[in-house]
Amino acid sequence: MHSKTWIWLGIGAVLILAAANLAILAAFPPGQQHVQEPLKRVNWILPFGPGFEYRDPYESPVIVYDGMNETWRLQNAAAWNRTIALDDRYSLDPARPEDIRYTPDIAIEDGKISLDFFVRNLASEDCARADLAVTTEITRLNATMGSPEGDILSGAATALPIGDLAAGEWREVRVAADLPRPGPEELLYLTIGLAAPHNLMAPNGTSVAFDLRGMSSVVSGPIPTCGDTIDPDYNRARLPRASAAFVVAGRDAPEPAPPLTIRAE
Template sequence: MHSKTWIWLGISAVLILAAANLAILTAFPPGQQHAQEPLKRVNWILPFGPGFEYRGPCESPVIVYDGVNETWRLQNAAAWNRTISLDDRYSLDPAHPEDIRYTPDILVEGDRISLDFFIRNLAGENCAHADLTVTTGTASLNATTGSPEGDVLPGAATALPVDDLAAGEWREVRVTADLPRPGPEELLYLTIGLAAPYTLTTPNGTPIIFDLREMSSVASGPTLTGGDAIDPDYNRARLPRASATFVVAGKDAPEPVLPPTLRAV
């Protein structure tokens, strides 16, 4: 190839690069950042449970069961019923976080446990009525590994009605569940869950249906805009939810060992 051809190829490459740089500078002038879309989240009735604060089964509250007297007792009740600050997790404007605090108020009475969960209506609609769902699950806890093992036995799901929760309003709701009966040396891991409602009813009687595909919006009635049918099973399985966890121990059960922490060398 002649030297003149190489020269013209070089000049062409330089011109192409200059044109590309000019196009970039025109689209994004210096000092102007590319506008990014805001992060999306599910705007709905959002629950929060004290289980968020616990890092593992061995750091959850311990309830001791005496099978002889058929009594349950929460250890260190005062410590677990401390006030929790939610920081900006449920603030209407994360840039200006509200000082939202609530107390779990865990109480064991007979064979039942009750505690407060926190909910906030971020659906953008006043809620005249909604039914949240309370679930429980119980699994064996290995005292040596400090981890649950085996099958999780689910309890019966129950509805927790909530009325007159205005848009943006937050509230503490009382959740109650049955306590399991471990053997004298047995450790059980109890999870109490609270799921957001699938539908809420506005003050004028309009049903609002949770739809994950819309992320930051909700759909009224049985279908979405455009006529696409909502898959109720898909959306119910992905409803916002919260949980609280407890270790229920027989009175002669060993204390579970904290699992080893992996650290980089």
């Protein structure tokens, strides 16, 4: 190719780059900040449980069961009942986080464990009444591997009613569950869940239903629908929920170990 042709091609490339830069400057003038999208979240009744703080069994609170006396004792109760700062997770405006704190207040009495969950109404609707769902799951824990194993025994879901929860209001709700009775050397993993209500009753008697399509959170993939309504099973399975997990150990059971990690040589 002739040398003059290369020169003209070079000049053309420079002109194209200059035009592109001018177009960018026109769209975003100097000093003008790009508008950042707001944080995405589900705008509904949101529960929070201390299970967010400890995700692995070996990090969970340990409850020791003495089968001889039929008593349960929470180890390091003061440490597990510390105040939890929720930061901006449940603030009305994530750009201006509120200093929201709550304490689980875990207690054991008469074979039951009770603790506080945090609930906030972000549904933009005053809630005159709604029923939260309390669920429990129990599975065996492998002390050597530090992980649950075997079948999961699910307890029957129970309703926990809340009332007069205005839009933006938050409160602590008390959740209770039966404690399992492990064998002397057995480790059990107890998970207590709290799910948001599928419907809430507004003060004027109107029923407001949770609809995933109206939420501001990002959902990956298509949402299955039945005609004009979202699939109810799909909808209910994605209700906001929280959990708290406990290791319930027999008196002579070993302490749960951290899960094994494989390192590349």
